[in-house]
Amino acid sequence: MKHNFSSFARRACATLAAGGMAVLSGCSSSAPLFLPDGxxxxxxxxxAGSDLCSQQATASCGGAFDVVRQSTESGTLNLIYACRAK
Structure with missing residues (x-):
């Protein structure tokens, strides 16, 4: 039963994120979503108020990145980004 709920939760989170709604913290294990350019x-x-998200994105991308969406909720900054092509 736990496996079925977990699978359902992942599908629900992916659907919500794809629909442009705020990404839920329980969705952190879902597969990445892709932009139209791949x-x-x-x-x-x-x-919120720190530059840790930008630092993490810069480190992960090895440089420049594009912000897809960002929001602040309950003192937490949620940043969705995509690395720029090298």
């Missing part, structure tokens, strides 16, 4: 997106969360 680039994978990544979600990072950090304390």
């Amino acid at each position: 680039r994978a997106t990544t979600l990072v969360q950090c304390p």
Whole structure:
């Protein structure tokens, strides 16, 4: 039963994220979503007001990245980004 709920939760989270709704913290294990140009997106969360999310995205991409969406909720910055082509 636990496996079925987990599978359902992953599908529900992917559907919500694809629909443009806020990404839920329980969705962190879902597969990355892709932009129309084929680039994978990544979600990072950090304390609002800090630049930790940007630092993490820069490190992960090895440089420049594009912000796909960002929001702040309950003191947490949610940043969805995609690395720029090299």
